[in-house]
Amino acid sequence: MEKSRSGDFGFRLGMGAFASLLLLIVGAIAAVLIQDAWLSIQKFGLSFWRTQVWDPVSGEFGALPFIWGTLYSSVLALMIATPIAIGIAVFISELSPGWLRQPLVFLTELLAAIPSIVYGLWGIFVLVPAVRWAESGLPDAVRQLPFFSGPPLGLGMLAAALVLAIMVIPFTSSIAREVLKSVPAAQREGAYALGATRFEAIRAALFYARTGIIGGVMLGFGRALGETMAVTMVIGNNPRISMSLFAPQYTMAAVIANEFTEAADELYLSALVEIGLVLFIITLIVNSLSRLLIWSMARTSGAPPADTQPEAEPVAA
Secondary structure: OOOHHHHHHHHHHHHHHHHHHHHHHHHHHHHHHHHHOHHHHHHHHHHHOOOOOOEEEEEOOOOHHHHHHHHHHHHHHHHHHHHHHHHHHHHHHHHHOOHHHHHHHHHHHHHHHHOOOHHHHHHHHHHHHHHHHHOOOOOOHHHOHHHHHOOOOOHHHHHHHHHHHHHHHHHHHHHHHHHHHHHHHHHHHHHHHOOOHHHHHHHHHHHOOOHHHHHHHHHHHHHHHHHHHHHHHHHOOOOOOOOOOOOOOOOHHHHHHHHHHOOHHHHHHHHHHHHHHHHHHHHHHHHHHHHHHHHHHHHHHOEEEEHHHOOOOOOOO
C-alpha cells in the first residue's frame, strides 16, 4: 500500500511538472518580449497603442493601424467563416450519406494542413483578381460609400478576410462536428418523439452543443489573429486606418514579418517587438474572454430560460 501511494505521488508530481512547464513557457515569452520592447515602452508609453503614425525615418512609431487591421480582418473572417463552418459540420454529422462522410472529413482536415504560404499564393492568383473584378463592377453610387471606396487594386482588407475565412473554416468545422457527434442520441430521439421535423431536431442538437461550438469559433478567431504570411501577401501592407473593404491595410503579424530584417536601429527593432507584445496581450485577452463566455454558458446550460429553448428540445430526465 505504501509503495502504491508513493508511486501515485510521483506520478502526480511528474504530471504537475509538465503542466507547470506551460506556465513557464508563457511567462518566458512575456518576459523576453517586455525586455526587448522596453526601449519603445519607455519612449512611447500607452501612446504607442493609440498613435497612427508609423515613420521609421523620423523615429515615430504607433501601433493603432496594425491593431485595427488585425482585429478588422479577423472579425470579418469570422463573420464569413462561422456560418459556413457550422453548415459543413451539420451536413457531415447529420445529413451526409455514409459513403460521402469520410471523404468530406478528409478534405476538411486537409484544408487545415495546407501551409499558409500556399493560401497566400492562391490568394494572389485567384482572390485578388476576383476582388478587383468585383470592385470594378460596382456602381459609382455604391463605391462612394465608406465600406466600398478605394481604387480597384484587389489587394486589401476583403482579400485578406476571405483568405483568413478559408483558413479558419476547417478548425471551427472540425470542432463543431466533434461536438455534434457527442450530443446524446436521446436528444434527437426525444425531439422526433415530440413530433419535431429534422430541421427542428438538428436545431435542438445545435442548442445542446452551443458551448462547444462557441469554443471552436473562438479557436478559429485566435488562429485568424496570429496569421502572418497569407495575410501579408494579399492585404496590401499600408499602415492606415480605413473602413473600406477594398483599401490596402496592415496587420501586426504582417508588419513584423515584413520589417523585422529592415530594423536598422535599436528603437525601430524595439517598436517591432512591442507590436509582438501587443499581439500577445490581445491574444491573451481574447482567449480569456472566450473562456469566460464558455464558462458562463456552461453554468447556465443546465437550466436555460424556457423562452430560449427550442420547442422541439425534450425535457432533460
